[in-house]
Amino acid sequence: MKMTKIYEGSYQWIMYGRDENKPNNIIDTNQYIVRTANRCLLIDPGGIELFAPMLAAVLHHAPVEQITDLFASHQDPDIISSLGLWDQALPNAKLHAPAIWEGFLRHFGCDSIEYVAIPDNGGVIRLENVELKIIPAHYLHSSGNFHIYDPNAKILFSGDVGAALETPGAPMYVDNFDAHVEKMRYFHQRWMPSNQAKRNWIERVRELDIDVLAPQHGRVFKGDDVRRFLDWFEGLQVGTAV
Amino acid sequence: MRKNQTNSQFVAVASIAAELSAVMDVAKEISLAAANAKAIAFRAGEKAKGFQPITDFINELAKDTIELVNEINQHAMQLYQLTVDEYRMTEAHNKFELAAKYAKGAQYEQSLNAPRLKAQQNMQDCLRQFNAHIAQLLDQLGEVMHPARAARVIAANSRIEASQAGEYLQSLQAVAESVDNAAQVIHDNVQRCRSALSFITITE
Ligand SMILES: [Fe+2]
Ligand SMILES: [Fe+2]
Numbered sequence: 473m474k475m476t477k478i479y480e481g482s483y484q485w486i487m488y489g490r491d492e493n494k495p496n497n498i499i500d501t502n503q504y505i506v507r508t509a510n511r512c513l514l515i516d517p518g519g520i521e522l523f524a525p526m527l528a529a530v531l532h533h534a535p536v537e538q539i540t541d542l543f544a545s546h547q548d549p550d551i552i553s554s555l556g557l558w559d560q561a562l563p564n565a566k567l568h569a570p571a572i573w574e575g576f577l578r579h580f581g582c583d584s585i586e587y588v589a590i591p592d593n594g595g596v597i598r599l600e601n602v603e604l605k606i607i608p609a610h611y612l613h614s615s616g617n618f619h620i621y622d623p624n625a626k627i628l629f630s631g632d633v634g635a636a637l638e639t640p641g642a643p644m645y646v647d648n649f650d651a652h653v654e655k656m657r658y659f660h661q662r663w664m665p666s667n668q669a670k671r672n673w674i675e676r677v678r679e680l681d682i683d684v685l686a687p688q689h690g691r692v693f694k695g696d697d698v699r700r701f702l703d704w705f706e707g708l709q710v711g712t713a714v
Numbered sequence: 715m716r717k718n719q720t721n722s723q724f725v726a727v728a729s730i731a732a733e734l735s736a737v738m739d740v741a742k743e744i745s746l747a748a749a750n751a752k753a754i755a756f757r758a759g760e761k762a763k764g765f766q767p768i769t770d771f772i773n774e775l776a777k778d779t780i781e782l783v784n785e786i787n788q789h790a791m792q793l794y795q796l797t798v799d800e801y802r803m804t805e806a807h808n809k810f811e812l813a814a815k816y817a818k819g820a821q822y823e824q825s826l827n828a829p830r831l832k833a834q835q836n837m838q839d840c841l842r843q844f845n846a847h848i849a850q851l852l853d854q855l856g857e858v859m860h861p862a863r864a865a866r867v868i869a870a871n872s873r874i875e876a877s878q879a880g881e882y883l884q885s886l887q888a889v890a891e892s893v894d895n896a897a898q899v900i901h902d903n904v905q906r907c908r909s910a911l912s913f914i915t916i917t918e
Contacts, residue, residue, distance in 0.1 A: 524809045527826075528816030535825030560806040560836075561829045581802055 473529040476644050478684055478692065479625040483508040483602050487686065488529045490641055495521060500638065501550050502688055504629055506622070507533050508600040513541040514558075515620060515629055516551045516688050523554040527561065536561060541597060542585070543606075544569040545631035545688070546614035547576050556581025568597055568606070570616030590618055607676070609633065611669035626683035633673070634701055635659050636690025646691045649700045655690065657708070664710035674706050723797045723844075726914045730790050730851075733903045733910075737858070738783050740903075744865065744896045745776035751872075751889040758882040764875040765886060771868055772893055775861040779900065782861075786854050793847050800840040807833040848911055855908050862900040869894035 473492075479485035489502040503526055504515040512534035518526050530539065539562050544552040547570070555567065559581050569577055571589035578587070594606040597620070605621040612633050620629040636655035646652045664670060685693040685701060693701050752769040755762040810830045817823045869890045876886035 524812035525816055527809075527813040528820060531813075531817045531820040531822040531826065533821070535822035536829055537825060556802055557806050557809050560803070560833060561810065563829075 473525045474644070475529060475532065478504075478686065479622075479627060481625065483599070484533070485622070485625055485627055485686075486533055487644065487692065488526060489644070491522060491525050492641075493525060496640075499550055499689060500640065502686070502690075502692075504686060505530060505533065506599060506602065506604065508602055510538055511540045511599045512538050513543060513597060513599055513604070514539060515543045516545055516631070517542055517558060518552075518554055519550045520553045520557065523557045526554070537564075540565055541599065542567045542569075543597065543618075543620060544573075544577065545609070545619065545629075546570060546617045547573040548614065548632075551688070552577060553580055555585070559583055559585045568595075570614075570618060572616035573614075592616070594618060607680075609673055611664075611666040612673055613663040613665060621680055621682075623681070626681055627686055628677065628680060628682045628684070628698075629686045629688075631688050632659075632663060633705070634685055634687035634690070634693060635663075636687075638690050642691065644692055646693050646697050649697050652691065653704060656704075659689075660705065660708055661710050661712040667710055670705065670708075670710055674702055678702060723800070723914050726910045727790060727794045727797050729910055730907050731787070731794070733907045734783055734787055734790060737900050737903045738780065738787075740896045740899045741776050741779040741783060744779070744893055745773060747889050747892045747896070748773035748776060751886065754882055754885050754889065758879050758886070762875065762879045762882055762886065765872065765879065768868055768872050768875060769889075772865065772872075775865050775868070778861045779858060782854065782858050786851065786858070789847065789851050789854065793844070793851065796840060796844045796847060800837070800844055803833060803837040803840050807837045848914065852908060852911055855904050855911070858904050859901060862897045862904070865893055865897035865900075869897065 473488050474490040476487045477484060478487050484507045486505050486507065487502055489500065494500065498519060498521055501516070501518050501522065503518050506513040506515070512530070514530070542558060542565060544567060555577060558565065563584055566586045566588045567582065568588045568590055571591055574587055574589050590606055592608065592610070594608045596606060597604045602624070605623065607619045607621050609617045609619045609631060611617065612631070617631060619631055619633070634656070636652060637659055638655060682698050683695065685698045748769050751765065751772065755765040755769055810826065810833050814826050814830060817826060872890035872893065873887060876883055876890055879886050
């Protein structure tokens with residue numbers, strides 16, 4: 473599992489991905505943590521196959537008992553099918569996840585972890601003195617879907633938005649936006665169902681000050697590539713399977 | 715290896731539930747046969763005098779069986795839940811061990827010790843409970859065999875009584891026959907349950 477620090481201040485954002493031991497037939501995912509002095513938030517902690525390597529990777533940055541919060545942007549298996557295992561590893565943790573998916577996500581096993589249901593209009597996650605905003609991103613692609621914005625680090629974790637289907641071992645950052653577009657097109661056109669939802673999201677996200685756009689698959693966008701991505705996504709027709 | 719064992723537990727517990735629901739159906743059939751026999755014996759009057767207490771007895775046996783099967787079913791449900799728990803705990807235990815292997819040299823490697831220990835204890839607790847439940851279930855299944863055996867004896871008596879019932883001979887004999895068959899089916903089903911169960915008793 474590769475580890476990349478994407479923000480370093482009084483707290484850290486770390487990205488994990490490109491796991492070499494991952495079976496080839498499951499999609500590669502990026503996991504993120506926000507690490508403050510005594511707490512740690514896992515963002516889209518990943519599928520059941522990834523649990524052991526992910527837990528081991530996090531242990532480089534936080535002890536188990538300080539993993540206090542999990543966030544699931546939506547209900548997909550690549551996001552959170554590991555829940556039943558985290559549930560047995562973390563005695564005092566909370567899962568922040570869409571309210572509408574509670575009855576579904578509990579199928580993975582959620583007995584000792586407290587399910588904090590995020591209402592449709594979003595909310596905040598507080599980690600010590602860090603305040604993270606939960607931004608609605610419904611229908612992108614899931615009907616109950618959220619992103620996380622850190623106004624201090626200027627990072628937007630954007631879930632499946634900005635995702636790319638990459639070859640194994642691809643670099644962590646987008647280095648050539650025009651070349652990268654082809655790896656994103658099909659994913660967005662096929663998995664994102666609604667042009668209206670897309671426009672609504674772009675409008676709201678354009679008002680945020682973003683240095684880093686961090687998706688759950690593929691590469692991270694930095695600086696001008698963030699704006700390039702928003703422009704490209706705005707012009708893209710999605711929901712193309714019907 | 716544990717994983718395969720857990721899979722076969724799921725199958726065994728599911729097949730027990732299936733066998734039990736068949737036992738339940740048969741017990742209901744016996745109960746119906748008893749009611750039927752009662753009506754015939756009533757019509758036959760004096761000629762089937764010896765048959766009347768037998769029908770009550772058959773009815774009691776059917777009731778006992780239904781009650782027992784209900785209890786066993788509840789037990790089997792608990793066993794299923796334990797199998798699910800055990801599956802999850804074994805899964806967690808294995809993944810924690812794997813994580814510990816991957817985390818060699820990580821700064822907070824030691825913090826995994828507590829969850830590892832707990833997972834192992836949970837798994838062992840679960841196994842212990844599971845085995846205790848199986849032992850109880852085997853006892854209960856043994857109890858179901860008793861009414862079934864008694865029913866066969868009664869069926870034999872019924873045949874003798876039926877032979878004195880003149881024109882009712884055939885219908886009463888049919889009752890005796892169906893009780894006998896039903897008892898045989900229950901006996902076989904329960905036997906299958908027991909052998910399925912004895913397969914999945916687990917060594918820690
Ligand atoms: Fe998804
Ligand atoms: Fe995804």
